């Protein structure tokens with residue numbers, strides 16, 4: 021058996037591995053630069069005088085086959101614009117997952133609503149629809165479903181729940197651009213779909229966001245929300261008309277230029293992610309204790325990262341040690357969700373968002389103790405985020421990974437698995 025690099029052996033990989041944080045893993049180049057140069061030469065860096073963000077919105081809406089797309093500064097802003105477009109009242113409950121980025125839940129709180137956490141499925145780590153339905157109360161108004169790690173949430177079941185209980189459905193597609201459920205693109209099945217163009221996402225503008233909707237009124241409200249509630253209809257006359265509450269979440273023309281070039285590359289990026297995932301899965305099919313990412317029937321994932329699950333019955337090591345050994349082999353492995361499940365984080369434990377108040381947790385006839393953020397609330401999520409119990413971790417998956425890289429990554433996983441096999 022080969023000696024592990026962590027024990028002083030030769031690593032499987034000694035060259036840098038392509039990641040989403042460097043030029044090896046991110047294909048940003050001449051196409052982006054050409055459009056960016058146009059913007060610089062035009063002198064129009066703001067979307068309200070330029071053309072690139074508007075062009076990106078049109079191209080995005082067309083690519084997704086929806087009525088309208090609204091660009092913004094981040095995935096967080098895209099979700100905030102989506103929630104701002106909905107008729108939510110302070111104190112309303114919005115059900116979501118505790119395994120997600122803060123950008124999913126910050127906007128819920130910013131709208132004065134109460135995030136209610138439902139547990140995730142133990143295989144895909146997306147929202148478990150059964151757990152979601154158990155959390156529905158008379159105060160529930162919406163669900164924010166996250167398509168985690170590029171795998172779509174169960175949209176049939178979630179859509180059925182929203183119909184049964186008359187709820188809005190917002191899809192958080194930050195990690196899953198171009199993933200499909202039952203052949204349909206994620207983001208097009210709920211009332212609104214939200215995307216992030218942050219550095220690590222399927223395509224990137226550094227930071228950036230997009231909200232899509234078929235309903236023209238919802239889309240128009242999202243657009244107003246992202247632009248100070250300012251209708252530009254009277255712009256020629258120089259009149260300011262603020263129709264609704266809004267913030268400045270405007271994407272710049274610089275981001276719009278990069279986004280346009282990136283959008284045209286998205287199908288190729290996704291194809292490479294899927295190719296890499298297939299190859300790694302094939303090479304690891306008989307590696308001891310290694311469970312490949314599961315694909316739910318009807319799902320067509322885009323593998324934001326490649327999810328590895330360890331079978332403790334077949335391995336003598338835990339997840340942190342496996343990841344350490346893999347990193348020593350030159351493969352950048354990381355946890356699925358660094359840190360505790362979101363409701364266990366300090367802010368939720370204190371239930372303080374606005375100053376020293378407990379708003380919105382004590383609002384609209386509710387007492388602050390009525391909202392449950394205690395340990396034990398979502399056992400699957402808690403196990404996943406506890407390094408001593410978690411069985412899963414992530415491997416890189418991006419447009420820059422070649423077949424050779426994928427083979428080396430799989431070989432490194434196999435080497436570590438065989439070393440620690442029971």
Ligand SMILES: Cc1ncc(COP(=O)(O)O)c(C=O)c1O
Pocket residue numbers: 094095096097120121122123124166192194195216217218227228229
């Ligand atoms: C699932 C999910 N939702 C929302 C966000 C927020 O996106 P951004 O970082 O662009 O604000 C992210 C990004 O990390 C994410 O992964």
